[in-house]
Amino acid sequence: MSLKCAIQLRIPDIIHSHGRAMTLSDLVNALPIKNNKAKRQDCIYRLMRILIHAGFFIQTKINEEQEEESYLLTPVSRLLLKDEPNLSMIPVLQLSLDPIMMDPWHCLSQWIQNGYDDQPTPFATTHEKPLFEYAGEDARFNCLFNEAMASDARSVTNVVIEHCKGVFEGLKSLVDVGGGTGTVAKAISNEFSELKCSVFDLPHVVEGLKGSKNLSYIEGDMFKSIPSADAILLKKCKEAISSKENGGNVIIIDMVLMEHNQRKGDHKSYETQLFSDMLMMVVVSGKQRNQKEWAKLFFDAGFSDYNIIPILGLRSIIQVYP
Secondary structure: OHHHHHHHOOHHHHHHHHOOOEEHHHHHHHOOOOOOHHHHHHHHHHHHHHHHHOOOEEEEOOOOOOOOOEEEEOOOHHHHOOOOOOOOOHHHHHHHOOHHHHHHHHHHHHHHHHOOOOOOOHHHHHHOOOHHHHHHHOHHHHHHHHHHHHHHHHHHHHHHHHHOHHHOOOOOEEEEEOOOOOHHHHHHHHHOOOOEEEEEEOHHHHOOOOOEOOEEEEEOOOOOOOOOEOEEEOOOOHHHEOOHHHOOEEEEEEEEEOOHHHHOOOHHHHHHHHHHHHHHHHHOOOOOEEHHHHHHHHHHOOOOEEEEEEEEOOEEEEEEEO
């Protein structure tokens, strides 16, 4: 919540625009505070202190004579700049800390106590309907959700295209199931001009979106049917893909929970994966899986083989073959 406050006050952008280390008093003067700025200086100092400890800013001094605190950005806080649309993670932060997403956590124990029958998730317990149904009826939240998904997609798409081109080479058609507003599919279609890409998502997500020469938008429900293609991106859709001999495969971009021997020296990454697993339970009745759990899911669904490419930090590219 301290970080959310800093974003709402545009502190990363203000320090970035300053062009050099920024003193506490200069920062306070630049903030959109209506009155009593002097009284708010201690509040900003304490806010910055916790965010420095968390690694979002650096505390420094402009020169040896200076007594006042000064601040610089870190590589992490550069992900929180509004003028860096291809890197900004602000939409993800805004979604994660929005009251609509935070309130269900207060119902977690109630949901566990009452069983799974009444509502599939604490989100549904709180808001009386599942996440995607809620988003379809709340325009503000739907926009917030779509922007966050697009921001998250941008953070991995460049890496996928640069380092994993072989995953897409030779394919003639690809459907991005649950592809949101098409961030990933647009990047793939721009890189592979002969590949016909389709974005498949709920009507309220793709409504009004326009495609291009090799990119189209299709509305529908993935739990009812999936458009056919050589490759399906993100979801498990065995019946919709072509044979393995013709290059057919499901391409999943998702987390593979670290095994015990992988966690050493990477505590924060594993911790983030566990946070994500809890988020899936609270919001959408999903879960994060380790390699054995992924394999069981694939083989139980009738797939013959899979390949995991751990190139995306917390997440991996998983190819699943019919």
